[in-house]
Amino acid sequence: MNKPAIEVADLVKIYGELRAVDGISFAVDPGQVFGLLGPNGAGKSTTVEMIEGLRKPDGGSITLLGVDVVRQPQRVKELIGVQLQSTAFFKQLSARRLLRLFGSFFKKSLPPDQLIAWVNLEEKADAPSAALSGGQRQRLAIAIALVNDPQVVFLDEPTTGLDPQARRSLWDVIRRLRAEGKTVLLTTHYLEEAEQLCDRLVIIDHGRIIASGTADGLIHEHFERASVEFFNEPKLTHERLASLPGADKVEEANGRMTLYSGDVAHTTRALLSLADELGVAPRGLSVHSATLEDVFLKLTGKHLRE
Amino acid sequence: MRALRELYWANLSEFLSNKRALGLTIAFPVLFIVIFGLVFTNQDKQEARIGLVIEDTGPVGEQLAGKLEALPKEDVPKPSAVASSTTDSDRNPLSSLVFRRGEKTALLDDLNNARLDAVIVLPSNLSAVLLAGGDLPNPAPQAEVELHIDPARQTLIPFMEGVLTPVLRGVEAEVTEEPQILTLKRFNTNARELRTIDYLLPGILAMSIMQLGLFATAQPLIALRVGGVLKRLGATPLRRSTLLVAYVALRLTVALLQTAIIIAIGTLLFKVAIVGSWLALAGWLFLGTLVFLAIGFFMAAVAKNEESAIAAANVINLPMLLLSGVFFPINHLPMVVEKFLIPLIPLNYLADALRHVMVDATPLHSMQTNLLALLAWIVVMTALAVRFFRWEESR
Known part of the structure; x- marks a missing residue:
């Protein structure tokens, strides 16, 4: 196995009384898209900014591509590409001009035209950056992050505030980053995004990692159960449903019945047989497996986006 | 060097798009000198x-x-x-x-x-x-x-x-x-009576430099900070000193440009004479620019956002203009004002020094007070700016 591209151990950052980051450790393999998941204020951005060399940790160690970030933050900056949360650039400068500007800060830089093409901003290459839409601005931010052809790219909530279409288009960009072999550290509070993009992820809350693994792994680890839902049907009574094989809980709300089961295949088959016997059909039948949202809810007792 | 050049260019395009800064540093002083010039040179006969x-x-x-x-x-x-x-x-x-x-x-x-x-x-x-x-x-x-x-x-x-x-x-x-x-x-003969325009020109020069510091230095820098641009630049290998040098260099260029325009209008249109040496004049203008840039940086360091910086600049600007003798000699002021307030105003020392250089070529050694006062302002304001400056919004 390769040496990790990023290795973080026992990272701590304290703001006054608040332990914003409270002993975080993880490792990111080269070429992975690694997700930092958590609600606002969980410590995601603080963690990322310490890895980028923007903030000095109050404890712990960070190694990036073999460089000790805490001791040599300037050296790290040459190696990484950064997209910060909600960055406005020099408003009057065009994408082309901004890429030239940021390129001039690095020892080596890619040609602006190549980067503009890479994020599909050709049409807006010469427009002042203030005139770009939210999605275009984020694509520009990613192009700027790639200006020094970095091995490791940090994307801090790149899709926050974007409409669904712009979000999907940005996901494509991130998938292409992965295809090019970049290591990507992505923070997000969209669980769907993490499920879609991340090879591995950690969930952070109150400055601590509360879960880590792959999206599927986390869901399976925390949920064997799934749920079966359908519209209320008088003959399918509470008692009958509760006695179905595998069913461990029945809820009735808003005209719908929800049947929780540790063995959803068995339970569903038994439910359909029962309905046949009674001569009814459960309308609006659907089966739900757990999502990261459920994992998060279970782990923290709250929804991710509140 | 390439980074410096690109940053200078970025600053220039931001400055050119900043109508307030352009107006107050160039258009406003030019308008002043032309209006006052026309009003006050009518009394000067052609013969x-x-x-x-x-x-x-x-x-x-x-x-x-x-x-x-x-x-x-x-x-x-x-x-x-x-x-x-x-x-x-x-x-x-x-x-x-x-x-x-x-x-x-x-x-x-x-x-x-x-x-x-x-x-x-x-x-x-x-x-x-x-x-x-x-x-x-x-x-x-x-x-x-x-x-x-x-x-x-x-x-x-x-x-x-x-x-x-x-x-x-x-x-x-x-x-x-x-x-x-x-x-x-x-x-x-030395006892020349000053024409109003001779008296005004140095004041307007000083004013234009002050407004460069007050209105074209703090606000754009705060905009860069609030918008997260400074933080984003901090995530690159760019050195902060390079950023600062580019920022100051552009403003020195603007100072050079605005003073050149004002002096050109004064001397060509209204025949204002510059008695002292050009070198001395340039020296004082440079010093004055540093004073007001330092004040601008200090304001950028302490102001919360662009709006409060602009408000503060307006609050500082008007009393400075009124109390500095830019537009009229400061006589008949209450004792308290004259004794305690006037000596605190940096614009006084600059306008006074410029006036002396332009009108009667006063040598430097007899303007030590002006020199020391301006240097003190530079040192104090720079120290405070360094002490309080933030590269990003506090959390």
Whole structure:
């Protein structure tokens, strides 16, 4: 196995009384898209900014591509590409001009035209950056992050505030980053995004990692159960449903019945047989497996986006 | 170097798009100088008023005086070379001369009080020396015609000398064969009464520099901080010193540009004279720019956002202008204000120094107070700016 591209151990950052980051450790393999998941204020951005060399940790160690970030933050900056949360650039400068500007800060830089093409901003290459839409601005931010052809790219909530279409288009960009072999550290509070993009992820809350693994792994680890839902049907009574094989809980709300089961295949088959016997059909039948949202809810007792 | 150049360019395009900054640093001062120039130069007549003192009782004095007084009335056919180079060739350039005879002390007094532009004194030995013929001792005594004039009248001096010399030579040739007996000697008068525009120009220069610091330094920097641009730049290998140098370099360029425009308008349109050395003037302007840039950086360090920086700049701007003597001399102020407030205002020291350099070429050693006060402002403001400056919004 390769040496990790990023290795973080026992990272701590304290703001006054608040332990914003409270002993975080993880490792990111080269070429992975690694997700930092958590609600606002969980410590995601603080963690990322310490890895980028923007903030000095109050404890712990960070190694990036073999460089000790805490001791040599300037050296790290040459190696990484950064997209910060909600960055406005020099408003009057065009994408082309901004890429030239940021390129001039690095020892080596890619040609602006190549980067503009890479994020599909050709049409807006010469427009002042203030005139770009939210999605275009984020694509520009990613192009700027790639200006020094970095091995490791940090994307801090790149899709926050974007409409669904712009979000999907940005996901494509991130998938292409992965295809090019970049290591990507992505923070997000969209669980769907993490499920879609991340090879591995950690969930952070109150400055601590509360879960880590792959999206599927986390869901399976925390949920064997799934749920079966359908519209209320008088003959399918509470008692009958509760006695179905595998069913461990029945809820009735808003005209719908929800049947929780540790063995959803068995339970569903038994439910359909029962309905046949009674001569009814459960309308609006659907089966739900757990999502990261459920994992998060279970782990923290709250929804991710509140 | 490439980073510096690109950052300079980025700053320039931000500055050019900032209408407030452009207006207050360039358009506003230019408007001021033009309006004040037009208002206050109307009172300055176009003619050159010349006092004529005839101390010579002999015939030559009267002859010379007559020739001079006839100059404005002559329809002088000009040499073709000169005529082709000027546009109003049909006009006698000497018609603007107005002569008035009188006693030397009275006329010099008038000159000192700006009721005359120059005084010519025809010496008492004029006839005696010129009419002595070949009986002169060796070396021949000379008759000295005096031209009393303000050294700041930089266009009038060569004009007067150019007018007088041929007249003197002409009279000389008429009465004697000895050449070069008549000499012209210039006497500088120093008690020049300032025209309002002479007084205003240095003040407007100082004002424009102050507004560069107040309105074009803090706000754009805060915008970069609030927008997260400074933080984003911090995530690149760019050194902060490079960023700072580019930021200051652009503002020094703007200062150079605005002062050049204002001085050009003042000197070309309104004939404001710059008596002192250009180097001294540039030095004070540079120093003043640093003072107000430092104040701008301090404001950027302590202001929460762009709006509060602009508000603070407005609050500082007006009292500074009113109390600094930029637009009128500060007299008749309450004692408390004059004693405690005025000495605190940096604009005073800058405007005062610029005025001295431009109006009477005061040497540096007699402006030590100004120098020290400005240096103190630079040091204190820079120290405070460094102490309080944040590269990103606090969390």
